[in-house]
Amino acid sequence: MLFACSSLEATAQPADSLLAAKLDHLRHWHQADAPEDQARALLAASEAAAGLGQWAHAQELLEAAPWPFCPEPLARDLLRRQAALSYLSGEFALCLALQERMSMHLGDSVLQVPDLELASLALAQLQRWDEAHAHARAAHPENAPALDSLFARAPKALDPEKARKLATFLPGFGHAYAGEWGEGMLNLGLNFAALGFGLWQGLTGFPATGYLVGAGLLQKFYMGGIRRATFLAQRENHLRAQGFVEQLKPLVLPP
Amino acid sequence: MVKRWLLPLLLACLWPTALRAQSALDQQARAEMDFALRLAANDWREEALQALAALPADALEPRLADSLRHLRAQIHFREADFAAAWDDWSRVGPTAPFAFEARAYGAFALLMDGRIDLADSALSACPTPDSLAAELLAVLRAGHALLARDPDGFARQAERFGLRHHALARPERELLLLAQAAADFRPRSPMLAAGLSALVPGLGKIYAGRLGEGLSAALTVSALGLMALENHRKAGPWNWKTLGFGGAFAVFHLGNVLGSFHLPDARHEDFWHEQDDATLGELHHALRLFFP
Numbered sequence: 001m002l003f004a005c006s007s008l009e010a011t012a013q014p015a016d017s018l019l020a021a022k023l024d025h026l027r028h029w030h031q032a033d034a035p036e037d038q039a040r041a042l043l044a045a046s047e048a049a050a051g052l053g054q055w056a057h058a059q060e061l062l063e064a065a066p067w068p069f070c071p072e073p074l075a076r077d078l079l080r081r082q083a084a085l086s087y088l089s090g091e092f093a094l095c096l097a098l099q100e101r102m103s104m105h106l107g108d109s110v111l112q113v114p115d116l117e118l119a120s121l122a123l124a125q126l127q128r129w130d131e132a133h134a135h136a137r138a139a140h141p142e143n144a145p146a147l148d149s150l151f152a153r154a155p156k157a158l159d160p161e162k163a164r165k166l167a168t169f170l171p172g173f174g175h176a177y178a179g180e181w182g183e184g185m186l187n188l189g190l191n192f193a194a195l196g197f198g199l200w201q202g203l204t205g206f207p208a209t210g211y212l213v214g215a216g217l218l219q220k221f222y223m224g225g226i227r228r229a230t231f232l233a234q235r236e237n238h239l240r241a242q243g244f245v246e247q248l249k250p251l252v253l254p255p
Numbered sequence: 256m257v258k259r260w261l262l263p264l265l266l267a268c269l270w271p272t273a274l275r276a277q278s279a280l281d282q283q284a285r286a287e288m289d290f291a292l293r294l295a296a297n298d299w300r301e302e303a304l305q306a307l308a309a310l311p312a313d314a315l316e317p318r319l320a321d322s323l324r325h326l327r328a329q330i331h332f333r334e335a336d337f338a339a340a341w342d343d344w345s346r347v348g349p350t351a352p353f354a355f356e357a358r359a360y361g362a363f364a365l366l367m368d369g370r371i372d373l374a375d376s377a378l379s380a381c382p383t384p385d386s387l388a389a390e391l392l393a394v395l396r397a398g399h400a401l402l403a404r405d406p407d408g409f410a411r412q413a414e415r416f417g418l419r420h421h422a423l424a425r426p427e428r429e430l431l432l433l434a435q436a437a438a439d440f441r442p443r444s445p446m447l448a449a450g451l452s453a454l455v456p457g458l459g460k461i462y463a464g465r466l467g468e469g470l471s472a473a474l475t476v477s478a479l480g481l482m483a484l485e486n487h488r489k490a491g492p493w494n495w496k497t498l499g500f501g502g503a504f505a506v507f508h509l510g511n512v513l514g515s516f517h518l519p520d521a522r523h524e525d526f527w528h529e530q531d532d533a534t535l536g537e538l539h540h541a542l543r544l545f546f547p
Contacts, residue, residue, distance in 0.1 A: 023302055205489060216478070
């Protein structure tokens with residue numbers, strides 16, 4: 001389903017014909033009386049919008065569909081497609097909420113393999129590893145050993161608060177905690193250099209220079225280092241999660 | 256003799272067909288406009304404009320053409336395409352029931368687009384069906400005078416403010432306050448700001464209204480000067496630290512003076528930018544309340 005959505009971008013249809021098609025389908029939606037006909041027309045308009053790469057807009061079109069008044073298969077398709085488009089727009093929490101809505105209103109049994117695959121990826125994006133693991137195994141029990149091995153190596157999230165505290169008491173160590181050893185050593189060196197320069201100047205009879213330069217440089221490198229360490233920890237978390245999701249995709253999505 | 260009655264006969268035969276064709280076109284246009292209204296209500300404005308773009312306004316019955324232009328202009332306005340909105344509103348006929356709304360909003364669209372001179376002539380051509388409409392027009396013209404930096408023009412329009420109507424009272428009061436602020440605004444002299452900063456680092460910036468920047472400049476330049484002085488006294492004029500801190504002091508001090516010179520103009524621009532934004536906001540407020 002995800003591939004079906006994303007592959008629409010690769011279609012050879014020119015943008016003009018997709019725009020005209022979208023408008024035609026919206027016209028049918030406007031003229032339709034029955035909720036089912038309205039929903040089908042919006043589904044078709046959403047496909048045209050997805051074909052233009054407008055994932056968020058395609059998802060907005062489906063939000064207007066009166067899915068509670070539609071037969072179950074159609075309601076399921078609408079919500080399923082909305083969830084997929086939310087994922088493609090980067091709204092992972094919304095994707096999971098839509099799936100939850102699907103199972104709440106249509107019963108748990110409505111969740112099929114494509115839904116479990118999508119849930120697994122969305123949960124992995126949100127770094128909820130245990131739940132992602134459970135959904136991936138439910139979707140593809142035949143890949144259980146590979147999935148178990150992969151999730152055993154799931155990235156541990158770094159704590160930005162810990163990085164901040166390390167950088168506060170041990171300049172440079174916050175950077176190292178976030179994986180940037182070189183930058184950490186540089187920050188440590190600069191902090192020591194600023195402190196050393198200030199002390200040297202102070203002890204050799206230049207107190208104003210020592211205080212002002214030492215304090216000024218130290219303040220810049222020290223305070224800047226604390227903020228940088230926090231940022232590096234957050235960035236590392238994001239990169240690790242992205243890398244993990246890329247490894248998960250081949251095990252979860254159909255070839 | 257045959258030809259004399261042939262033409263009337265031809266017209267009599269063709270006229271109903273032409274009428275039916277016109278009626279069909281008008282019906283189709285009405286249906287498309289309903290469709291566009293529904294799209295716009297769902298915030299799918301791009302699609303609404305697409306639907307309306309295909310309709311030939313000039314071929315429709317005049318009242319319907321006016322409605323089409325008004326609807327299209329409203330959607331363009333919501334999309335912040337003020338030039339296109341004015342383009343449509345300016346073509347709404349004077350006999351349309353919403354002609355005054357179209358002209359008022361059209362003039363406002365011109366003000367939003369920065370075409371103040373054209374807005375003036377648009378406001379002059381605005382009809383005033385009653386005294387309340389005349390008061391709204393006075394509000395718009397007063398706003399225009401503020402944007403055009405015309406205090407006398409503003410004063411003339413402000414005489415017509417009633418300060419009583421629920422839709423206009425607040426915008427009128429706010430415009431009066433804005434005019435007062437504009438009158439009270441005293442531009443600062445760039446030369447004086449630069450001179451003050453040359454004497455006391457940062458003082459020129461404080462004079463220009465930037466206290467934080469002034470204090471920051473004062474601390475930085477003073478610190479560099481102090482270090483240069485200390486090294487000059489203890490290590491001599493040609494010591495590397497004296498030269499380094501002295502050079503940095505000179506650069507920062509010069510930068511501080513130049514910055515102070517340009518700051519009054521920047522302050523001036525910021526002030527008028529905020530004034531203009533507030534003025535346009537009040538005019539829009541008045542229009543939204545007057546034409547719910």
